[in-house]
Amino acid sequence: MLKKNNERLSSQEITPMMQQYYEMKGQSGEAILFFRLGDFYEMFDEDAQTASRELELTLTARSKIPMCGIPYHAAESYINRLINKGYKVAICEQIGDPKAKGLTKREIIKIITPGTVMDESALPGLQNNYIVLIHESENILILSGADISTGECFYSVYEGPDRCQTLCDELYRLMMAELLIISGLSCAEKILEFLNLHIPKCVVTKIAAVSAAVDDRITEHFAAPDRPAKTIASAAIASLLDYLHAAAKTDLSHLNHLTYLDASANLVIDTYTLRNLEITHNLHDGGKSGTLFSVLDFTGTAMGSRKLSKWLEYPLLDRYKIEQRLDAVEELSKDFSRREQLSLLLKSIYDFERLLTRVEVGSANARDMLALKKSLYTLPELKDSLHGSTAAFLQSIDKNIKTYSELVDLLEKSIDDNPGFLLRDGGIIKDGFDEELDEYRHLASDSQTLLQQMENEQKQQTGIKSLKISYNKVFGYFIEIRKSNLEQVPADYIRKQTLVNTERYITPELKEFETKILGAQEKILQIEYRLFAEIREEVKKHVSSIQTTAQNIACLDVITSFAAAAAAYNYIRPTLNGRGGISIKDGRHPLIERILTRELFVPNDTMLDNGENEILIITGPNMAGKSTYMRQTALLTLMAQAGSFIPAREAVISPVDRIFTRIGASDDLASGQSTFMVEMNEVAHILKYATKNSLIILDEIGRGTSTFDGMSIARAVIEYIRDKVNAKTLFATHYHELTDLADEKHVKNYCVAVKEKGSKVSFLRRIISGSADKSYGIHVAKLAGLPKAVTDRAEKILVGLEAADTRKKFQAVNDNPPKKNSAPPVMDTLFASALNTELLNIDITTMTPLEAMNILYKLQQQARRETGKL
Missing domain, CATH: 3.40.1170.10 (DNA repair protein MutS, domain I)
Incomplete structure (x- = not known):
């Protein structure tokens, strides 16, 4: 430069x-x-x-x-x-x-920097402000991260051929403000592309090499139990700490606890699923509005709000830990009085985590100390509300929340109830706290009286009634006289400054007074600052303990929030087991039921397992509720594993290891990928990582290409999941031909109930057994407001296409008669008439005459539709 x-x-x-x-x-x-x-x-x-x-x-x-x-x-x-x-x-x-x-x-x-900012006004109050570093060594990726504003510090290790994708999924959950990349990262280009697409506001900084003092940095910040076993992990963490120290240039001892992000302990939610289900960020603008988080957020503290995001993004796998959370939610959901009391108390607690950080780095002001005092003052009452809890989770929180009566007493006696915002302005220490300070304050206070007396004396001596003694930082104290009274100015007045309408003077007596007073004011500021620094140092001794208390308060806040949501929205406690199934009676979509104002949400059942109900093929028209139903199943499963009650009449859920979704892909213009390519990438990702313990949501696979291509791909995907993956799967499709995959072992057909009355069609929003025989696309077009001339013409074209398609199929059979002694001709089941399936499934021996007539009529109507005669 x-x-x-x-x-x-x-x-x-x-x-x-x-x-x-x-x-x-x-x-x-x-x-x-x-x-x-x-x-x-x-x-x-x-x-x-x-x-x-x-x-x-x-x-x-x-x-x-x-x-x-x-x-x-x-x-x-x-x-x-x-x-x-x-x-x-x-x-x-x-x-x-x-x-x-x-x-x-x-x-x-x-x-x-975006990742090291600690000023309260610049921080996202209800979200973490993460800074993350990525280091690679020996084909192992290390992620180390921190939120310098809260003291949180963590790391994770990624190995194997899919390490970069798994790391990217973690980056999406963290939504960090700043990313540091150490030179030599093999997948840097892929990570930068990922950030450009999904976290465009993240600032990227490249670092030449790892820390030169790894051991010193690690031992400086963390106790032995927290230190990572892998040397490369220590190198990544130390490098991040080097960067933070170089930027903040202050004490960072509040970064004293290191957490390992263990993916094996949590339900894995990849980037696609986090986006598609809108768990903590919506698709519209990335905000919290319209998300699962917004529905469940009854938290009273910023710490609780951040913890709620974590619990939703990292649901649990361990049934015992989930049950502990559910026990606590159940206890508070049934106890209105205690829940309301806890909610009220939590709202009076400030952001402990960020308050403590400002104390630690020396930027806390007197108002921060008042906020700390008010928060600490609430803790005994909070513990009283928790006493007698039967849930182990609440008992643990009660045990780990400490009270700090001596610290509260110190802050009560020392910090003024209405302090100045800036320390240099003074007025932050109460009278009576320090004897020396009180003496100087009395002197300063008496000086105002003395100054007024001096001004009155000068008015009497000079006869100038408008005479005034004033002060400013440049000239100190001075006597100000209007020019109209200059003839009355005494000879011992010394001219100091001439203004347009006035003259300013000093006298030896006034100068002596100024020295005495200014000395007192300066001494007061010095003493106040010294006392405040001592108080801040006393608070620092308790930082680690209060951090633990803060973490437990955050957990209590989330449990109370879950309980409040359960009571407000009529949620029930899910039953957990390890049998691999998901059984939900009258389940409701947690977001959509909150949005509906003019109609009630129609509940639906879900039965999934690794046996007869492994894959549910769901057919039905657009706008009828297929996507809502599938998202609902995924969200309810996720909520249960986060420890929340769910919107349903009853539910038995076996925890899943991963949730995958492929819902409504859009063009990825930034990377040059089309809708269909994005869709295929997501499907490939699912088929690669899903296990028999996973839940898969697939919506309209194969719609981005030709009809036959799309149907072929969709069919092949279902067969692969059925034969290779064996994951619980909800598969929505418009390809009615796929319904012939239904069997008694793994695949079942379901559809959205539709009520037809003349030319009117009503979507009943109910998922029922069986397959749909129409798409009702033209009806949906009418609802969307297409001109009547367009929809009328579309109906005529549809009749012609269906008739032509039917004639083509039968002609193909006639043109290829069976050879001698060969099996009778059968059309490819992918495109065959559904009549075959219906006829083969009829049990004539148990049928009553009335049932036979009804089925015969139904088959006749279906034949007429397929031949274009209806």
């Missing part, structure tokens, strides 16, 4: 200050440098051009060098705007005496 600008400025001399700037700029790298000059942060060159564009600042120049600036006291909002746009900001402060001769010494005191 310096060389570049020297070349550009070869015709002029670079000042010492600009040389210092370029030196600091060289240390800040790609970050925009906020260079402190007096009461402003100035930016120069490319940084100034970027900042002026992004912050809408006026761009000026100094010696032809572009520059712009902002007041230092308003920097926070400008920094936050840049961070939200994905930039990094380096803060360069004056650390020397600005009044001293020569160039003021300056240093970069911190670098703020």
Whole structure:
């Protein structure tokens, strides 16, 4: 940078200050440098051009060098705007005496990046703000991550041929603000493509090499039980910590607990499923609105809200752990009074995790201490509400929530109930807490009386009634007299400043008074700051313990939220077993039933297992509810494994290891992939990773290509799942020909009930046994508002196509008569008439005459439709 600008400025001399700037700029790298000059942060060159564009600042120049600036006291909002746009900001402060001769010494005191920001106003309050690092060694991928604002730190290890895809799925769950990639990552291109498609706001930083002091970093932050066994994992974690220390340039000892993300302990939800089911982020704008999270979110704390997201994104596999959560939810759902009391108490607890971080790094102010005091004050009452709990989960929370009466007492006695926002403004320590401070305050307080007395005396002596004694930071105390009274000014008055309408004077007596008073004010600020720092250090001693308490409060908040949702929405407790089945009676979609206002949600049953009900082929028209039904089954299973009650009359669920969905793919223009290619990629992913313990949701496979291609692929997929995978599967399709796959061993046909009355059609939203014989696509087109002329013409075309298709099939049989002694001709079952299946399934020996007439009529109607005569 310096060389570049020297070349550009070869015709002029670079000042010492600009040389210092370029030196600091060289240390800040790609970050925009906020260079402190007096009461402003100035930016120069490319940084100034970027900042002026992004912050809408006026761009000026100094010696032809572009520059712009902002007041230092308003920097926070400008920094936050840049961070939200994905930039990094380096803060360069004056650390020397600005009044001293020569160039003021300056240093970069911190670098703020999207993943290291700790300012409360810049953080997503109800979400984590993760920074993640990826390191690769010996074909092993290591992910290390942290939320510097909450103290959370974790890592995971990915091996095998699918390690990159599994890691990408984890990145989607984390939705980090910043990603660090260590040089040499073999799958860097794939990861960057993934981020571009799914997490476009994530800022990527490339790092040349791993930490040079791995052991020192790990032992500095974590106790022996937390330290990873793999050396490469330690290297990744240490490298992340190096980056955080270099950016924050402060104490990060609150990063003191390391968690291993063990995928084997959780229900695995890949990127497609997280998106398709809209669990914590909607498809519209990536927000929380219209998600499963939004339905279940009755949390009272920011910590609880973040924990709820984690529980929904990482549901459990272990039945015992799930049952523990369900026991706790059941206890609170039945106890309205205690649940309401807990909810009320939780709402009075501030964000412990981020409060403690600000205490740890030294940025906490007096208002933070008040928030901490109010939160800690609530804990004894919270524990009282938990006493007597029978659920083991609630008992454990009660045991792990500590109270801090001595700390509360200290904060109550020391911190003023209405403190100033900035420490330098004072007014943060209560009267009576410190004797020395009280003495100086009395002096300062009495000085106001003395000052008023002095002003009255001067008015009497001079006879100038408008005389006024005032103060400002530049001139200190002064006597102000209007020019109309200048003839009455005493000779011992010393002129200090001339203004348009007034003159300002000082006297030896006033100067002596100023020295005494200003000394007292300065001493008060010094004492207050010292006392506050001591209080903050006392709080720091309890950080680790309060962090544990905070984590337990977050868990309690989620359990209380689940209980509140269960009571509000009439949810029931699911029964868990290990038999591999999913049986749901009158299940309801948790999101859609909340949206409906003019009609009731129609509940449906689901029966899935690894036997006769392994694959359910669901047919029926668009808009009739097939996709809703399938999503509903997946969401209810996920909710149960997260520990929540579910919307149903009753349910027996065996935990699944993975949930896969293929629902409504769209063109992936960024990667040049069409709808059909995206669909096939998702199906390939499912067939590769699904097991017999998985739940698969497939919606309209093969619709992006020709009819015969699509039907062939769809049929082959069903057969592969049936013969190779054996996973519980819901398969919705418009290809009615696939219904002949139904058998007594694995595959069953279901359809959406439809009521026809004349030309009117009603979708009943009920899933019933059997297959649909119509798609009702033209009816749906009418509902969508297509012109009547278009839908009438479509009906005529449809009749002609169906008739032609039927004649073609029968002609194919006539043109190829059976050879002598060969089996009678049978049309390919993929395209054969459904009449064969119906006839073969009739049990004539047990049929009554009336049943025979009804079936005969049904077969005749079906034959007429297939020949175009109906």
